[in-house]
Amino acid sequence: MTNAPLAAYPALRLRRLRQADWIRRLVRETVLTPADLIWSMVVHDGEGQVPVAAMPGVFRLSVKDAAAAAKEARALGIPAIAVFPHIDGAKKDAAGSLADDPDGLIARAVKAMKDAAPEVGVMCDVALDPFTDHGHDGLIENGRILNDPTIERLVAQGLMQAKAGCDILAPSDMMDGRCGVLRRALEAEGLQDVMIMSYAAKFASAFYGPYREAIGSGKLGTGSVENPGDKKTYQMDFGNSDEALREVALDIAEGADMVMVKPGMPYLDIVRRVVDAFAMPTFAFQVSGEYAMLMAAAQNGWLEEERAIMESLGAFKRAGAAGVITYFAPRAARLLGA
Ligand code: PBG
Numbered sequence: 189m190t191n192a193p194l195a196a197y198p199a200l201r202l203r204r205l206r207q208a209d210w211i212r213r214l215v216r217e218t219v220l221t222p223a224d225l226i227w228s229m230v231v232h233d234g235e236g237q238v239p240v241a242a243m244p245g246v247f248r249l250s251v252k253d254a255a256a257a258a259k260e261a262r263a264l265g266i267p268a269i270a271v272f273p274h275i276d277g278a279k280k281d282a283a284g285s286l287a288d289d290p291d292g293l294i295a296r297a298v299k300a301m302k303d304a305a306p307e308v309g310v311m312c313d314v315a316l317d318p319f320t321d322h323g324h325d326g327l328i329e330n331g332r333i334l335n336d337p338t339i340e341r342l343v344a345q346g347l348m349q350a351k352a353g354c355d356i357l358a359p360s361d362m363m364d365g366r367c368g369v370l371r372r373a374l375e376a377e378g379l380q381d382v383m384i385m386s387y388a389a390k391f392a393s394a395f396y397g398p399y400r401e402a403i404g405s406g407k408l409g410t411g412s413v414e415n416p417g418d419k420k421t422y423q424m425d426f427g428n429s430d431e432a433l434r435e436v437a438l439d440i441a442e443g444a445d446m447v448m449v450k451p452g453m454p455y456l457d458i459v460r461r462v463v464d465a466f467a468m469p470t471f472a473f474q475v476s477g478e479y480a481m482l483m484a485a486a487q488n489g490w491l492e493e494e495r496a497i498m499e500s501l502g503a504f505k506r507a508g509a510a511g512v513i514t515y516f517a518p519r520a521a522r523l524l525g526a
Contacts, residue, residue: 218505220498222265222526226311226471227517229257230402231297232274242398243476244483246515248274254297255304257518264521268309270358270513271297274404275318283327284319288344295352302353311356311385312349314342314370323405325361325422333422339366343373350374350382358448360387362422364438371443385471386444389432389458392423395451395477402476432458433465440468446510451475453500456507463508472504474514494523 205215230248232238237247249257254271261269273293279286286292298310315325316338322328326338338361346357357374359366367386374382400406408417424431436447447466449458450473463470482500486493497516504512514520 218502220502220505220520220524222521222524223267224505224509224511225266225501225517225520226511226513227257227261227266227269228272228473228513228515229254229269230272230274231293233276233293238274240398240402242401242480243515244487245519246402246479248402251293251297251300255300258301258305258308258310260518261308262305264518264526266308266517266521266526267511268311268356269301270311270313271301272313272399272403273297273318274402277321277404277406280319280321282321284316284341287316287319287341288348290348290351294349298349298352298354309355310353311358312346312354314346314349314357314359314366315361316341316345317361317405318403320405323400323408325419326363335363335365338363339369342366343369346370347373347377347379350377350379354382356383356385356446358385358387360390360450362387362390362419362424365442367439367444368442383445384443385446385448386439387450387473388436388439388444388447389455389462390423390448390450391426391455392418392420393426393451393475393477395454395475395481398476398480426454429458429461433461436462436466436468440466445469446471448473448513449509451478452504452512452514453478456503459504459507459509469510470508471511471513472507472509474500474504474512474516476515479515498523 205211231254232248235250237249237253240246258269294312301310317323317325324333326333342361349357367384371384374380439447446469448471449455449462452472452474459470459472482496485491501512501520
């Protein structure tokens with residue numbers, strides 16, 4: 189027995205609701221389900237599966253395997269797949285000429301996936317970088333990324349994707365005004381049901397590093413006169429948060445149906461602000477570098493792999509995200525019991 193005065197004890201004991209799994213489950217505020225996942229997937233033009241060295245467990249899939257993966261997504265309850273193309277270096281040029289090729293890899297992959305599993309949504313990046321030899325998302329003139337001429341190419345690319353059967357166009361290029369032009373072009377072509385999920389608040393980030401390897405885009409160059417090796421003249425500065433709200437407001441006004449924040453884990457504050465300010469379906473992209481970081485630590489035995497994966501994904505839901513674009517999607521769905 190203790191003689192301490194009663195007033196010395198806590199009046200409220202928050203630990204009471206943490207004492208057993210059943211009560212923790214009962215009072216849990218947010219939960220992740222397979223329906224929250226968009227499977228980020230890389231396709232290539234060859235046969236079979238090619239491992240991505242910086243992303244253990246991620247493979248570039250052939251078109252045939254991508255179709256099988258779409259069926260797997262359906263079985264796992266994953267609503268949608270975001271597909272990214274690995275393009276042979278020999279097929280790239282400064283203008284990204286093959287970005288709107290109606291017989292190209294993306295068109296074939298989208299068709300194969302929609303044929304295999306029509307119930308699974310397919311999302312395509314609208315951006316030139318997999319197709320440009322310099323790796324930038326836009327056309328370059330005198331060391332500057334051109335805004336409006338790039339948009340013309342993006343519209344051609346987006347229309348090609350939509351005609352191939354893509355359900356969601358995801359402009360990831362960060363050119364000003366591209367959502368509006370894309371939306372008007374879709375309407376004009378009778379493609380009014382095609383959705384736009386804009387990469388609205390996309391930051392110039394070191395965390396996209398492994399993606400370059402995944403899609404075969406080399407070292408960046410010639411993007412601006414003084415500083416050719418990054419995307420800081422079009423992607424956002426990581427010090428900014430109010431500006432993210434202005435980006436999102438513009439994309440909504442231009443006709444985006446859903447918005448995205450990217451990268452994910454280091455930007456959960458932006459996710460929360462966007463959700464609170466706009467009440468729009470807001471997605472977050474857990475990008476290649478986040479995947480690599482978690483896997484590298486896990487493979488060194490420094491993190492408990494499955495717990496860390498599920499905690500990282502659950503945090504997006506707590507921040508208010510409608511869902512997460514992630515390379516962990518099939519694995520997470522299985523861990524959720526799908
Ligand atoms: C292209 C694009 C990038 C990613 C998605 N679309 C790279 C970039 O903007 O440099 C990154 C995806 C990832 O890192 O997983 N605009």
